Amino acid sequence: METEQKLDALQSRFPEVGKDVLLELLITFGGSVEQTKLMLEEQFGPRDIKTAVKREIKGKFPATKRKANVETAASESCVVAKKRAFPQKQTSFKVSKASANISTTLYNKEQIESTVPYLRFYPSFLPDSLADSLLDELLSKRAQFKDKMFHIAGNECHSNHQSAVFYDGDIPEQKYDNGFYKNSKSMAQSFTGNIRTAKFLIEDQANEVLATTKKHPLQVQSEWRASLCVGNYFHTNKNNLDWHSDRLTTIGPLPLICSLTLGATRIFRIRKQYGESPIYNIPLPHNSLLLMLPGTQEEFKHCVPSLGNSLVARHPRANETRINLTLRMSRAHLQNNTPSCPICKSAMTLRRMYKKPASRGYYFWLCNGGYRSGKECPGFYFANLSDMEKPRAKLYTRDVKQATRWLAEDDHEARTATEFHMEDVKD
Ligand SMILES: O=C(O)CCC(=O)C(=O)O
Ligand SMILES: [Fe+2]
Structure with a gap:
């Protein structure tokens, strides 16, 4: 042709x-x-x-x-600010296949960890007094949690829960996810004393778990340190967070994410990114810690639905309000070397392909200009993350043979797919 x-x-x-x-x-x-x-x-x-x-x-x-790819569209609870052209119902299209699947509720540590081995669960994780004072502190900071603002199909959207991003130490110039959200600046705060105390306890737990697992070369090789905390404020049961996997741009491939729940008990849902996966419901009570181990973001999606039964239990002081803190480790060189879009020069977002077995596992950079400013742009590079830990590395390529790829060990479907001439591709 x-x-x-x-x-x-x-x-x-x-x-x-x-x-x-x-x-x-x-x-x-x-x-x-x-x-x-x-x-x-x-x-x-x-x-x-x-x-x-x-x-x-x-x-x-x-x-x-x-252009609002269905994936992106479904990844945020979107309330259109200006036009009504983007219907919230869109979300139901994306998840309809999975919703038809069986959903199972996992109630305790044993059920959660044996069913989804990428997860670790710790009920009553922090000392009660620390969990309570962290909850009170965050409840009193409600005004500092902001709507996430972004664009889908040219429409300005607001999340229907509020978020804050806490940094360990001073707030850096370079914001979380390279300013992915239009209002990244107003969401930025420094760690409070309580968050820092919780961070130390969570880091100890995380490193203890990581020590028992095999480290992949793409993972953080040093001790895991939480430098960044994304907080989500669900004021009532109506506030939700739609199906997504967490963005890898600043935390890199195969991240560990530690999620602490404070206040009301809500359902957290998780399912595989591809295939006919069951949906797992995990009720997360006050002061529970859920570790999403390396590979979780690559292989699974998660959400906090606003279904009538998503509220499992009110909290004596927070009532229906639930606040979730996710602790993450940002990878400085990755963040500093994020490529600019070859078309419009905006910062790009790091993601991983998963839909088709033949291309599954390749990391790639996608222009995020459209999401942030509304100017749609399909700028694309493959990601070459082999020099990710170097200060001035070139982390992108147009050559699929140079692209970084990760496949789950049990992903036989992708491991045996041939369309991309697997024998030529560096894994
Ligand atoms: O609230 C939760 O449990 C999940 C939060 C989450 O998925 C996120 O911050 O990306
Ligand atoms: Fe998430």
């Missing part, structure tokens, strides 16, 4: 992507329409979905604005 024909074929499937960008991607993939299509589907959603579903999306998104 001639290049022009290839471009026409791609354009008919992805009318929202400009021809110049398609050409750039086609070159990146050595002229392979199949591989370019895989990558685009990763961003924009599959194109062979059933007509009914297609029609549903079409009706909701004008063709020019359909």
Whole structure:
């Protein structure tokens, strides 16, 4: 097929992507329409979905604005600020397949850890007095938790829970996730004394667990230190957090994330990113610690639903309010060397492909300009993370053979897929 024909074929499937960008991607993939299509589907959603579903999306998104890839759209509880073109119902499309699946509730440490081995669960983790005073402190800071603001399909959206980002020490110039959210600045705070005390106890627990696991070269090799804490404020049972996996941009591949719940008991849900996965419901009570071990963000999605029964128990002082703190370790060189978008120069977001077995596991950089400012841009690079720990590393490539890839040990489907000529690809 001639290049022009290839471009026409791609354009008919992805009318929202400009021809110049398609050409750039086609070159990146050595002229392979199949591989370019895989990558685009990763961003924009599959194109062979059933007509009914297609029609549903079409009706909701004008063709020019359909870039809001379904994945991203579903990843935040979105309340459209200005226009009503982006319906909240969109979320239900993305999860409908999984919702039809069996959902199982895991009530205790043994059930949680044996069913989802990527998780560790510790009820009543902090000393009671510390958990209570941390809860009181955060309740009193409610005004400092802000809506996350971002764009989907050109519309300004607000999350329907509030967030704050706490930094260990001074607030850095370079914000969490490279200022992914429009209001990253106003969400920034320094660790309080209580958060720092909790951090030390959580770090000890985390390092004890990590010492029992095999470290992958992409993981943090040193002791795990929480330098960053993302707080989520769920004022009532109506506040929720939709299906997502946590962004890897500043915390890197295979991160450990430690999640502490304070206040009301709500359901936390988790399911595999791909395949016919059951949904697991995990009630997280006050002062429980959930460790999401390396690989959890790569292989699973999680959410805190606002279903009527998501509130399991009120808290004597916080009532329906639940505050969640997720402690993370940012990787300085990764953050400093995030590439700029080759098209619009915005900062990019680090993600991992998972939808198709043949491309699953590749890390890639995606322009986040559209999400932050509303100006849509499909800028893309593969991620080459081999020099991630070096101060001035080039962490991107157009060559899939140089791209960093991680596959779960039990992902036989992807390990045996051939479309990407696996024997040529560095794992
Ligand atoms: O509130 C929770 O339990 C989960 C929070 C979360 O997923 C996040 O901050 O990314
Ligand atoms: Fe999360």
